[in-house]
Amino acid sequence: MKRNILIEPDPILRKICKPLEKVDDSIKKLMQEMLETMYAAPGIGLAAVQVGILKRLVVIDISKDKENREPLFFINPEILHKSKKTSVYEEGCLSLPGQFAEIERPAECTLKYVDLNGKQKELKAEGLLATCIQHEVDHLNGILFIDYLSKLKKDMIIKKLVKHKKEIERVIV
Numbered sequence: 001m002k003r004n005i006l007i008e009p010d011p012i013l014r015k016i017c018k019p020l021e022k023v024d025d026s027i028k029k030l031m032q033e034m035l036e037t038m039y040a041a042p043g044i045g046l047a048a049v050q051v052g053i054l055k056r057l058v059v060i061d062i063s064k065d066k067e068n069r070e071p072l073f074f075i076n077p078e079i080l081h082k083s084k085k086t087s088v089y090e091e092g093c094l095s096l097p098g099q100f101a102e103i104e105r106p107a108e109c110t111l112k113y114v115d116l117n118g119k120q121k122e123l124k125a126e127g128l129l130a131t132c133i134q135h136e137v138d139h140l141n142g143i144l145f146i147d148y149l150s151k152l153k154k155d156m157i158i159k160k161l162v163k164h165k166k167e168i169e170r171v172i173v
């Protein structure tokens with residue numbers, strides 16, 4: 001089942017998500033639905049808060065090949081280390097449709113997380129995956145990529161999104 005993705009501005013997207021206490025079948029099902037929602041959008045990362053669930057859950061798949069999917073599931077992800085070296089990617093977000101901006105972030109990061117089997121894992125990421133992980137962990141803390149922009153640029157994007165939301169409502173009505 002595909003889930004609805006919340007669009008900024010939405011106060012839920014600014015909430016701090018709670019750690020998950022136990023990995024059970026309902027969480028596995030939810031994360032599969034998050035993945036399905038992300039693939040359909042399409043996007044390369046999705047946090048549970050973007051479908052209105054305030055838990056620290058993230059799905060990512062940066063593989064471009066539709067035939068060979070490489071989904072990653074992160075439960076309670078925590079960034080342990082970020083490199084001093086930075087990189088810049090043009091970022092977008094499924095909660096900010098049509099909006100993109102160049103964002104500078106640490107080029108590498110080390111992540112601690114729990115996998116779908118409830119096991120503690122560690123991962124060292126670089127390149128697009130490192131950026132994607134940091135973007136998604138930001139979501140769990142109520143942070144969006146536009147928060148790194150100047151107030152002027154951020155306000156401009158939010159204004160466009162408000163207009164976009166009104167247009168969608170008009171179509172539904």
Ligand code: NI
Nearest residue numbers: 092093094095
């Ligand atoms: Ni996002």
